[in-house]
Amino acid sequence: MSVTTSTPPALSIGPIALDAPVVLAPMAGITNTAFRRLCREYGAGLYVSEMITTRALVERTPETMRLISHHESETPRSVQLYGVDPAIVEQAVGILVDEDRADHIDLNFGCPVPKVTRRGGGSALPWKRDLFAAIVQRAVRRAGDIPVTVKMRKGIDDEHLTYLDAGRIAEDAGVAAVALHGRTAAQHYSGTADWDAIATLKQHVTSVPVLGNGDIWQAEDALRMVEHTGVDGVVVGRGCLGRPWLFGDLAAAFAGSGERHRPSLGEVADAFRRHAELLVEFFGEEDRACRDIRKHVAWYFKGYPIGGDARRSLAAVGSLAELDDLLGALDRAVPYDAAGIEGQRGRAGGARTPALPDGWLDSPELSPAQRAALIEDESDTRGG
Structure with missing residues (x-):
């Protein structure tokens, strides 16, 4: 097309x-x-x-x-x-x-x-x-x-x-x-x-x-x-x-x-395995990489009929060897189904009132107190 x-x-x-x-x-x-x-x-x-x-x-x-x-x-x-x-x-x-x-x-x-x-x-x-x-x-x-x-x-x-x-x-x-x-x-x-x-x-x-x-x-x-x-x-x-x-x-x-x-289930499985492999390299720890890849299971396999047990097992995978066994049990020939796969991904949630500092909307200019508070907040050293 x-x-x-x-x-x-x-x-x-x-x-x-x-x-x-x-x-x-x-x-x-x-x-x-x-x-x-x-x-x-x-x-x-x-x-x-x-x-x-x-x-x-x-x-x-x-x-x-x-x-x-x-x-x-x-x-x-x-x-x-x-x-x-x-x-x-x-x-x-x-x-x-x-x-x-x-x-x-x-x-x-x-x-x-x-x-x-x-x-x-x-x-x-x-x-x-x-x-x-x-x-x-x-x-x-x-x-x-x-x-x-x-x-x-x-x-x-x-x-x-x-x-x-x-x-x-x-x-x-x-x-x-x-x-x-x-x-x-x-x-x-x-x-x-x-x-x-x-x-x-x-x-x-x-x-x-x-x-x-x-x-x-x-x-x-x-x-x-x-x-x-x-x-x-x-x-x-x-x-x-x-x-x-x-x-x-x-x-x-x-x-x-x-x-x-338009990947078959086998191609999706290969991409998922590659992602896990790269995570191992990034984290330097296989266990941590496997914990991280779990959150991607629902996204990769959205729309593919792999069964609830397989999804739950993938979402609890603890090693690359275990992952290989689980992926190897999938039917690689399952074709792409646009109706089930395409469309919105991730959580949309609902509208909500934004959390803001006190008096934030009172003026489009910073007050002295707000400026001081912002600088103090920068003491948080968490990354990401």
Whole structure:
């Protein structure tokens, strides 16, 4: 099947020219080097790390230093940073640049998780325009020739939208691109992504690429987003869970090809085994890798009739040898069934009132007390 649409030209993020206008969205506990490497084996694009806390990077906590590591095959190397203190963000950027640890830096202003937003971070932060501007400006300046991008949401809720002001501020600060997830923090991952808002941002930000994120479950969705919004590229998150070959489909789609990967159960099993193998290399511990791969079982085998007992056994696997036995018992010839496999992945949840610092919505400017509280909160040194 071929799809005719107006696809974007090759995407460049600063000096980085991408083979496909596709970016892997950072996902906590998912987009480690093992998963990034697996996705690269199937397709092209820019593959971003898990979210890294800037204070933890500045403090060089062991877990954070491991999370920012890249395999030698990963080029370009992309790291996403999260922070609420402009000085600490600047120091973290300096570490990545001075120690040659990244070719691209993304700033997170889109995370809707309560433990982040209640500190004024993630999708809550752009509401404070002065703080947002300070972080982006100092990051871009310290990064020098390394391109810095911004990923954000529409705003906190429908009454407190921030994406147009934030897009203008980021553009003026010299970012290399702006990405918008078409939901508010209040929506979390519920409902439908607002592609009209993405189109509006594209019209508003004109000197740097604008990327769209939200509800891209298959390659045709990416083509539709580009057609609807005019964006320069797409950011893919939950749609690739258990489907690393989606990046191959996306590359084919943007190249004008109708070829799509429709794996049999045997091919899915092979990808799952490869993922586990890469996790062993990443963690350096087979037991830990097997514990980590368990959460991917439902995503990889969604829509395939493997039976409840097999699913439960895979979700409790303790070694690669055990995994091989379980995968070997599957019927590799079971074909791809689009009706059961395609569509939404990951938990959507429901809308919720965002957790915010006291008085956060009283003004779009930081009060002295809020500024002091944010800096104090940066004492949390947990990475990721």
